[in-house]
Amino acid sequence: MAMWDRLSREGNVVDRRGMKAGGLGVLGVLMTVGISLLMGADPVQILSQLEQQGMLSTGGTYENSSEFEGVDAYERFGRSVLGSLDAYWEQRVPDYRPATLVLFRERTSSSCGGAVSYAGPHYCPVDQTIYLDERFFEQLKDEFGAEGGDLAEAYVIAHEAGHHVQALMNLLSDRQSPEASVATELTADCFAGAWLGSLKSQEVFEEEELFEALDAASAVGDDNIQQRTQGTVQPESWTHGSSAERRQSVLLGYQNSHDPSVCLK
Numbered sequence: 001m002a003m004w005d006r007l008s009r010e011g012n013v014v015d016r017r018g019m020k021a022g023g024l025g026v027l028g029v030l031m032t033v034g035i036s037l038l039m040g041a042d043p044v045q046i047l048s049q050l051e052q053q054g055m056l057s058t059g060g061t062y063e064n065s066s067e068f069e070g071v072d073a074y075e076r077f078g079r080s081v082l083g084s085l086d087a088y089w090e091q092r093v094p095d096y097r098p099a100t101l102v103l104f105r106e107r108t109s110s111s112c113g114g115a116v117s118y119a120g121p122h123y124c125p126v127d128q129t130i131y132l133d134e135r136f137f138e139q140l141k142d143e144f145g146a147e148g149g150d151l152a153e154a155y156v157i158a159h160e161a162g163h164h165v166q167a168l169m170n171l172l173s174d175r176q177s178p179e180a181s182v183a184t185e186l187t188a189d190c191f192a193g194a195w196l197g198s199l200k201s202q203e204v205f206e207e208e209e210l211f212e213a214l215d216a217a218s219a220v221g222d223d224n225i226q227q228r229t230q231g232t233v234q235p236e237s238w239t240h241g242s243s244a245e246r247r248q249s250v251l252l253g254y255q256n257s258h259d260p261s262v263c264l265k
Contacts, residue, residue, distance in 0.1 A: 002150050002205035004080040011082025015075050016104040018068040074134055078103060081154050082130075085161045088195050092260060099164040100129040101157065121156050123163040125172055130160040144228060146219035149212030151196070151205060155250065156216065158195050162188030171264075178239055185240040186249040189217055190263030193253025200257070210254065217250045218243040 082101050090096040102108065107116040111127035120139075121132045137153055140146040166172045166188065176184065196213060199205065218224065221243025223233045240246065249263075256262045 002154070002209060004077055004150070004204065006202055006204050007080045007084040009083035009087050010079040011084075011086055012098055012100045013075055013078045013082060014100060014102045015068055015071075016102055016108050019104070019108065075103065077150070077153070078132075078157065081157050082161070084199070085158060085195055088198050089161070089165055093165055093168055096168060097128065099123075099161055100127070102129055102131050104131065104133055105135070106133070121160055123160045123167075125163070125167040128164060128167065130157065130164070132157065132160070140216060140219055144219040144224060147212060147215045149209070149215075151209050151212035152216035155192050155196065155213035158192035159188050161195075162191030165191055178237065181239040182241045182245075186245055187263050189241075189246050189249035190253035191260055193250035193255075194257045194260035194263065195253075196250070197254040197257025214247050214250055217246040221246050 078101050082099065086096075086098045090098075102110075102115070104115060105117070107114065108131065109115075110124045110129065110131055112124035115122070115124070115131035117133040117135065120136055121130065123130050134153070137148060137156070140152070140156075141148045146152060163172065163184075166184065171187070172184065173180070192213075196210065200207075220240065222238035222240050223235070223242045226233050226237075235242075241249070253260060253263055
């Protein structure tokens with residue numbers, strides 16, 4: 001278990017886990033299906049799940065719950081990770097602006113048309129916000145074979161923060177070829193690894209714990225996801241890179257934390 005309390009800075013985390021939004025609307029549904037396709041999901045199944053949950057309506061009401069009142073351990077974890085990421089990147093990106101992390105359950109609103117659990121963790125460049133239902137990490141273990149662990153979870157947040165850095169550097173595009181999409185995702189993996197490498201001097205985790213992050217990166221490789229969800233691997237449709245490529249990208253950043261520009265070469 002890493003010692004996240006050694007990180008003194010806190011990031012901007014908004015906890016919406018006690019709020020359930022109404023419908024996503026047309027744009028939200030389209031965005032959700034698009035993102036889900038990138039995760040190798042069946043669009044028909046996604047639409048069926050959305051309908052069952054009442055997400056295809058256009059309403060925007062919220063249902064409040066007291067279950068997540070106060071600040072719990074996961075919110076503190078998210079604040080520490082995001083705060084450390086902000087501290088790392090503001091030293092390396094001119095005019096850096098901190099990202100926001102929204103924790104939610106099932107669905108919530110976003111400037112990119114809505115966020116739902118089925119889409120997995122993702123970054124919306126319009127509002128510069130990372131959206132995360134932390135139950136994704138259960139899926140990562142149960143469906144994709146990851147070992148789990150807090151470094152695995154930190155890696156996922158750092159990967160999405162990597163997209164935030166790419167947005168600030170004008171490196172994100174709305175429309176990308178599969179090859180360009182893979183390059184974008186591998187760069188975000190490398191950025192995540194660079195941040196993890198910067199934690200070595202702070203003795204936040206033991207060297208052997210890095211396995212958790214590398215294992216998570218491998219688990220979300222396109223080949224692993226396709227094999228587990230479809231029973232076949234189709235490299236021509238990859239959008240995030242293979243398990244080996246994702247693992248290698250994290251390692252590249254980790255070994256060059258002082259110079260994350262290597263991730264862009």
